[in-house]
Amino acid sequence: xxxxAAPLAARAADVSLLNVSYDPTRELYQQFNKAFAAQYKAExxxxxxxxxxxxxxxxxARSVIDGLQADVVTLALAYDxxxxxxxxxxxxxxxxxxxDNSSPYTSTIVxxxxxxxxxxxxxxxxxxxxxVKVVTPNPKTSGGARWNYLAAWAYALKTYGSxxxxxxxxxxxxxxxxxxxxxxxxxxxxxxxxxxxDVLLAWENEAFLSKKEFGDDKFDIVVPSLSILAEPxxxxxxxxxxxxxxxAVAEAYLDxxxxxxxxxxxxxNFYRPRDPEIAKQYEKVFPKVNLVTIDDPTFGxxxxxxxxxxxxxxxxxxxxxx
Amino acid sequence: MAGAAPPPPAPRRRHGVIPGFGLxxxxxxxxxxxxxxxxxxxxxxxxxxxxxxxxxxxxxxxxTLNALKISFxxxxxxxxxNLVAGAVIVWALVRxxxxxxxVLDALIDIPFALPTAVAGIALTTLYAENGWIGSFLAPLGxxxxxxxxxxxxxxxxIGLPFVVRTVQPVLEDLDHELxxxxxxxxxxxxxxxxxxxxxxxxPAFLTGFALAFARAVGEYGSVIFIAGNLPNVSEIAPxxxxxRLEEFRYADATTIAATMLVAAFILLFVINGxxxxxxxxxxxxx
Numbered sequence: 001x002x003x004x005a006a007p008l009a010a011r012a013a014d015v016s017l018l019n020v021s022y023d024p025t026r027e028l029y030q031q032f033n034k035a036f037a038a039q040y041k042a043e044x045x046x047x048x049x050x051x052x053x054x055x056x057x058x059x060x061a062r063s064v065i066d067g068l069q070a071d072v073v074t075l076a077l078a079y080d081x082x083x084x085x086x087x088x089x090x091x092x093x094x095x096x097x098x099x100d101n102s103s104p105y106t107s108t109i110v111x112x113x114x115x116x117x118x119x120x121x122x123x124x125x126x127x128x129x130x131x132v133k134v135v136t137p138n139p140k141t142s143g144g145a146r147w148n149y150l151a152a153w154a155y156a157l158k159t160y161g162s163x164x165x166x167x168x169x170x171x172x173x174x175x176x177x178x179x180x181x182x183x184x185x186x187x188x189x190x191x192x193x194x195x196x197x198d199v200l201l202a203w204e205n206e207a208f209l210s211k212k213e214f215g216d217d218k219f220d221i222v223v224p225s226l227s228i229l230a231e232p233x234x235x236x237x238x239x240x241x242x243x244x245x246x247x248a249v250a251e252a253y254l255d256x257x258x259x260x261x262x263x264x265x266x267x268x269n270f271y272r273p274r275d276p277e278i279a280k281q282y283e284k285v286f287p288k289v290n291l292v293t294i295d296d297p298t299f300g301x302x303x304x305x306x307x308x309x310x311x312x313x314x315x316x317x318x319x320x321x322x
Numbered sequence: 323m324a325g326a327a328p329p330p331p332a333p334r335r336r337h338g339v340i341p342g343f344g345l346x347x348x349x350x351x352x353x354x355x356x357x358x359x360x361x362x363x364x365x366x367x368x369x370x371x372x373x374x375x376x377x378x379x380x381x382x383x384x385x386t387l388n389a390l391k392i393s394f395x396x397x398x399x400x401x402x403x404n405l406v407a408g409a410v411i412v413w414a415l416v417r418x419x420x421x422x423x424x425v426l427d428a429l430i431d432i433p434f435a436l437p438t439a440v441a442g443i444a445l446t447t448l449y450a451e452n453g454w455i456g457s458f459l460a461p462l463g464x465x466x467x468x469x470x471x472x473x474x475x476x477x478x479x480i481g482l483p484f485v486v487r488t489v490q491p492v493l494e495d496l497d498h499e500l501x502x503x504x505x506x507x508x509x510x511x512x513x514x515x516x517x518x519x520x521x522x523x524x525p526a527f528l529t530g531f532a533l534a535f536a537r538a539v540g541e542y543g544s545v546i547f548i549a550g551n552l553p554n555v556s557e558i559a560p561x562x563x564x565x566r567l568e569e570f571r572y573a574d575a576t577t578i579a580a581t582m583l584v585a586a587f588i589l590l591f592v593i594n595g596x597x598x599x600x601x602x603x604x605x606x607x608x
Contacts, residue, residue, distance in 0.1 A: 059568070062567065062570070083570055138551060138565070140565040140569065141564065141568050177552070178468055178552075179468045179550045179551065179552075180552055181547075182546055182551065182561070186547070193447075194446065194447070194451075195450065196450065196451070196467075196468065310569070311569065312566070312571060312574065317385070317553075320385070320553040320554060321384060321385065321554075
């Protein structure tokens with residue numbers, strides 16, 4: 001279920017690219033693809049057709065592994081690209097190929113609450129109160145949900161000190177979760193449209209988008225004292241671009257994400273830009289948050305975090321097994 | 323007629339009315355292999371990659387057992403409900419003339435045609451606490467969306483046409499005169515239903531039940547939106563399979579899938595047996 005968007009131009013293009021991405025980047029890449037195609041035309045005189053496919057990050061990774069001919073992948077977390085790399089489609093050291101861990105924009109996890117914040121939710125501790133219902137997707141099926149979970153874990157570990165207490169904290173938090181949707185968008189719908197829960201753990205860009213969609217009078221964004229730096233990474237799929245001969249254009253496409261224009265488009269779509277100059281222009285939009293990263297010793301990178309927390313029998317399963 | 327029995331007549335090929343048995347059977351087997359048997363074999367082969375103790379561990383994990391219990395239990399409950407509701411609907415459709423009967427008749431098929439995800443989202447919208455139906459149920463303390471009850475509602479929705487459409491033609495064929503004859507012989511209404519109508523339609527009901535049940539066991543799209551998906555509480559087995567795939571554990575996923583398949587097959591086999599038994603006991607009428 002990964003719909004491929006219709007090409008912008010009906011006439012045959014000189015070059016075509018397929019960008020396999022995850023769900024909430026739909027709006028971003030619609031604009032970005034148009035901008036890059038225009039720039040490519042101006043520079044080379046060739047028409048470029050960019051197709052985009054969106055879906056759950058893990059599902060998208062599996063499609064590429066199963067043979068979807070993606071020139072570039074722009075997914076929710078490095079682990080999903082690692083999974084593609086493990087099967088020989090991408091060089092193992094892919095994350096070093098572009099600046100900033102190959103993540104041209106970042107995001108973080110914030111709380112979306114109902115207008116006026118009736119339950120007085122200010123920080124992670126408030127999510128454990130008996131009368132608070134928390135909406136978050138299932139970390140097994142959603143990349144965004146893994147960031148949510150790890151942000152809570154990082155907070156608990158920093159605040160209470162031990163792994164056992166962090167596990168206890170996260171277990172209590174998930175006791176307050178009435179619905180585990182399979183994807184980030186699903187959770188947003190459950191919270192915003194179905195009226196379930198008091199707080200939604202959401203991608204920052206998704207939270208902004210919800211406010212924009214439903215009006216500022218419906219929801220407030222609460223920024224916790226500590227969150228996680230979510231780095232959605234991008235890379236070219238070596239096996240595909242080498243076969244199709246599209247490496248140069250695919251690399252130019254990704255480089256353009258780091259350009260001033262690309263950074264601006266990311267910021268417009270509520271992703272935090274990496275470029276200091278652009279970041280300064282948008283600093284009013286994005287509140288300052290104390291952020292841990294996935295490479296923090298707390299987690300030791302995606303592979304380790306995945307193994308400890310989300311694999312079969314990992315901490316997340318243990319939370320639900322008793 | 324003493325002595326040796328006369329030699330049996332030379333076996334003669336018996337020809338049916340329609341020729342081409344060999345060809346059609348060949349095509350049938352080929353097609354069945356391509357579409358059903360080979361994919362299913364692949365499923366079992368993938369499962370066989372795992373050592374037996376791993377398979378046992380996967381299947382005896384509480385999470386797996388609960389998911390299977392939820393899927394099979396609620397599917398049976400939904401099919402049972404559809405059996406009763408379907409009976410009433412079929413009876414009304416076949417035996418009475420009323421305005422809008424044709425429209426109602428056409429509406430029955432909607433769950434067949436509707437993409438299941440759309441059905442799931444529509445049902446969730448209706449049954450959520452702020453939905454049209456859910457907002458009336460919530461003050462009574464009945465929560466439907468995001469509970470096992472919600473799963474049951476979705477499974478009832480997708481299963482209903484199976485019962486109606488299997489029973490309908492049988493009931494239509496059932497002659498009114500039989501009931502009239504029973505009445506003239508002094509049978510009361512209940513006796514007529516029990517001794518005349520029920521035996522005739524029971525096999526069809528069992529078939530409808532089996533179809534609705536089989537469909538419900540594998541249902542994914544309409545359920546995940548309304549289920550709440552909490553492990554051990556409202557997590558259906560098909561979702562657990564998807565979760566294993568997301569973890570890139572293909573063999574684990576196929577293990578659960580193969581188990582569901584075997585369990586469903588056994589249940590369908592039992593239902594089929596019941597159906598034959600009821601047919602042979604009563605003899606098919608109509």
